[in-house]
Amino acid sequence: MGDIVFWIIIRTAITIPAIWILKSYIDYQLWLIVGIAVIYGIIIHPAVLSYKKFEVKNKNVLESSLCSTCKHFDPSAVLCMKYDEHPTEDYIPCEGIHWEPK
Ligand code: SF4
Numbered sequence: 587m588g589d590i591v592f593w594i595i596i597r598t599a600i601t602i603p604a605i606w607i608l609k610s611y612i613d614y615q616l617w618l619i620v621g622i623a624v625i626y627g628i629i630i631h632p633a634v635l636s637y638k639k640f641e642v643k644n645k646n647v648l649e650s651s652l653c654s655t656c657k658h659f660d661p662s663a664v665l666c667m668k669y670d671e672h673p674t675e676d677y678i679p680c681e682g683i684h685w686e687p688k
Contacts, residue, residue, distance in 0.1 A: 646675050
């Protein structure tokens with residue numbers, strides 16, 4: 587999840603100044619349309635795709651792992667907050683010893 591946010595910030599930091607510079611070269615109404623299209627195409631759409639990939643990749647961990655039922659699990663980051671590690675289908679950081687119900 588951190589990767590997704592990182593790349594949103596990077597793409598935004600590059601795209602917004604580029605759109606701003608473009609403003610002085612084209613008509614305002616066209617610039618507005620191009621700006622919205624560029625923001626959607628370069629920032630929003632890739633972020634949505636990345637998030638969908640993230641959800642698919644972690645679906646089993648989020649829905650049917652031991653960690654998904656534990657109070658120390660943060661589903662938004664797929665992270666065990668007690669161990670500060672990412673559980674996977676094959677890896678449970680505490681090996682079930684510190685599992686606590688939500
Ligand atoms: S404490 Fe153990 S069971 Fe709970 S989220 Fe962390 S690794 Fe998973």
